[in-house]
Amino acid sequence: MIDLSQVTVGFGGRMVLADVTFSLQPGDFFFLTGPSGAGKTTLLRLCAGAMTPAEGEVRLFGRPLSEMTSDARAGARRRMGIVYQDTQFLDHLPLEENILLPFTVRGPVDAEMRAQAQDLMTWVGLGGHRAALPPTLSGGERQRAALARALLPAPELVLADEPTGNLDWEMSLKLLTLLIELNRLGTPVLMATHDLALIRAAKPMVNARVLRLKDGKLTQAGAAL
Amino acid sequence: MSLADFLRGAPGAGRVVPSAGLTTRLVAFGTAAMAFLAVFAIALAVMLIRLGDSWQVDLAGTATLRITSAGEAREADTETAMEVLRTTPGIETARVVPPLEQQALLEPWFGKDMPFDTLPLPRLIEIETTPEGFDARALGLRLAGEVPAARLDDHDRWRAPLARAQARMTGLTLAALALIAGTLAAVKALAARAALAENAQVIDVLRLVGARDTWIARAFVRRITLQAAAGAVLGVAAAAALLALIPGTGAAGLPALRPQGLAWAMVLPVPVLAAAVAWFTTRRSALRLLKGRP
Numbered sequence: 466m467i468d469l470s471q472v473t474v475g476f477g478g479r480m481v482l483a484d485v486t487f488s489l490q491p492g493d494f495f496f497l498t499g500p501s502g503a504g505k506t507t508l509l510r511l512c513a514g515a516m517t518p519a520e521g522e523v524r525l526f527g528r529p530l531s532e533m534t535s536d537a538r539a540g541a542r543r544r545m546g547i548v549y550q551d552t553q554f555l556d557h558l559p560l561e562e563n564i565l566l567p568f569t570v571r572g573p574v575d576a577e578m579r580a581q582a583q584d585l586m587t588w589v590g591l592g593g594h595r596a597a598l599p600p601t602l603s604g605g606e607r608q609r610a611a612l613a614r615a616l617l618p619a620p621e622l623v624l625a626d627e628p629t630g631n632l633d634w635e636m637s638l639k640l641l642t643l644l645i646e647l648n649r650l651g652t653p654v655l656m657a658t659h660d661l662a663l664i665r666a667a668k669p670m671v672n673a674r675v676l677r678l679k680d681g682k683l684t685q686a687g688a689a690l
Numbered sequence: 691m692s693l694a695d696f697l698r699g700a701p702g703a704g705r706v707v708p709s710a711g712l713t714t715r716l717v718a719f720g721t722a723a724m725a726f727l728a729v730f731a732i733a734l735a736v737m738l739i740r741l742g743d744s745w746q747v748d749l750a751g752t753a754t755l756r757i758t759s760a761g762e763a764r765e766a767d768t769e770t771a772m773e774v775l776r777t778t779p780g781i782e783t784a785r786v787v788p789p790l791e792q793q794a795l796l797e798p799w800f801g802k803d804m805p806f807d808t809l810p811l812p813r814l815i816e817i818e819t820t821p822e823g824f825d826a827r828a829l830g831l832r833l834a835g836e837v838p839a840a841r842l843d844d845h846d847r848w849r850a851p852l853a854r855a856q857a858r859m860t861g862l863t864l865a866a867l868a869l870i871a872g873t874l875a876a877v878k879a880l881a882a883r884a885a886l887a888e889n890a891q892v893i894d895v896l897r898l899v900g901a902r903d904t905w906i907a908r909a910f911v912r913r914i915t916l917q918a919a920a921g922a923v924l925g926v927a928a929a930a931a932l933l934a935l936i937p938g939t940g941a942a943g944l945p946a947l948r949p950q951g952l953a954w955a956m957v958l959p960v961p962v963l964a965a966a967v968a969w970f971t972t973r974r975s976a977l978r979l980l981k982g983r984p
């Protein structure tokens with residue numbers, strides 16, 4: 466569904482990704498680890514079609530990114546559930562409107578969509594914050610909201626950048642379990658995380674692979690984890 | 691994105707752009723100022739066109755002959771001149787202006803107490819020409835021979851430069867209107883640019899959730915266009931109020947700057963045009979800028 470082949474990205478002469486090849490297929494569950502600044506976010510942004518590589522090819526749903534119009538990229542993004550690390554909201558809109566955005570940009574929002582959003586918000590523990598403005602929420606609350614927004618339109622795949630970074634253990638496990646449930650239904654998941662304990666906790670539940678990004682190289686971590 | 695789409699508005703698109711941006715308020719102000727100037731330029735253009743028309747109507751086809759000789763010679767010269775005029779082709783009628791009528795013409799300028807009968811006033815002959823007109827040069831030569839004290843004033847002599855000046859002023863006014871429209875477009879392009887820069891995060895979020903560029907652009911364009919329209923309405927209202935305060939009849943026989951009757955309707959399209967310019971330019975620059983952003 467997403468294919469990066471021999472992709473190279475550099476910022477100001479510094480190589481962040483060097484000759485990286487990666488493929489996300491239906492049913493896959495990947496953890497992406499690596500030191501801070503290794504390029505995890507960069508790799509996720511490539512997968513989301515939010516940037517283009519200096520070299521190599523990115524294919525989204527089989528189509529080369531370089532040949533996609535901006536409308537086609539938007540179309541591809543509608544099939545993805547994306548959670549960025551610094552969760553992004555429209556700060557002047559209430560949380561519920563923010564979570565409904567994937568529907569808003571597609572067309573009219575109906576009562577059923579609203580009910581769906583409210584269910585999801587309640588499930589991630591934000592039922593009481595529907596009218597809150599994003600800047601007034603805690604870091605963990607915003608992360609939960611971002612995940613709720615990403616999952617609301619039933620995406621075909623999930624790209625999540627540190628979705629549990631600010632969460633307590635219990636909430637982290639709860640969200641991880643949700644992603645694993647989705648994955649069992651066939652939705653591929655790529656999740657960047659520093660949390661090795663979380664990866665270990667996932668092990669009995671899902672056949673996940675752990676990728677490690679370091680010095681621009683992407684490797685599959687050993688069975689040690 | 692068609693105009694119909696735009697007027698209907700994308701559902702929810704209006705709210706995704708924060709409203710209180712400095713840019714949108716400056717846009718409203720700039721548009722109000724431009725609309726204000728546009729109304730005055732239009733009023734000026736209408737006045738100039740009317741001025742030209744009134745000259746055409748009042749003065750075309752007329753001429754005046756002045757008999758400047760003194761004493762008894764004046765009556766004799768007037769007789770001779772009338773004879774000459776009667777035999778000049780292209781002259782419809784010639785009429786000696788009676789002294790009393792002439793006095794009435796001068797009174798507004800010199801007052802009632804002026805001793806008109808003691809003044810060496812020239813005798814005036816009013817001439818109306820046929821539509822084809824007469825040969826002013828030939829008539830001038832003939833009069834020079836037969837009535838040296840006659841001075842022909844065929845009005846074209848001073849009407850032509852005035853008409854030229856009027857045409858030039860009208861042109862300048864129209865150029866000013868074009869400049870105003872151009873400035874408006876430039877302001878809108880800058881506004882779109884500033885609004886998109888101010889709201890980089892909004893664009894990132896909208897892209898993240900799969901918004902198309904046209905949808906994002908529409909949200910910004912709608913906001914800026916509505917602000918522009920509101921500003922233009924204010925500017926036009928202010929200018930119209932000021933124009934209405936100007937006296938209805940102009941000084942020294944000039945038509946008034948204040949539009950009369952239907953001419954007022956000329957200012958109505960200003961807000962619509964301002965909004966159209968805003969819509970077109972903002973949309974263009976927004977789409978171009980979005981295209982430039984990954």
Ligand SMILES: Nc1ncnc2c1ncn2[C@@H]1O[C@H](COP(=O)(O)OP(=O)(O)OP(=O)(O)O)[C@@H](O)[C@H]1O
Pocket residue numbers: 476477481499500501502503504505506507508550
């Ligand atoms: N837009 C950018 N311009 C310049 N440098 C960038 C940009 N984006 C990323 N970088 C650099 O690329 C490197 C990798 O960044 P990236 O965000 O992908 O790291 P990361 O693995 O996600 O780190 P973390 O675990 O801290 O989130 C960093 O050194 C960062 O400074």
Ligand SMILES: [Mg+2]
Pocket residue numbers: 505506507550626
């Ligand atoms: Mg990162």
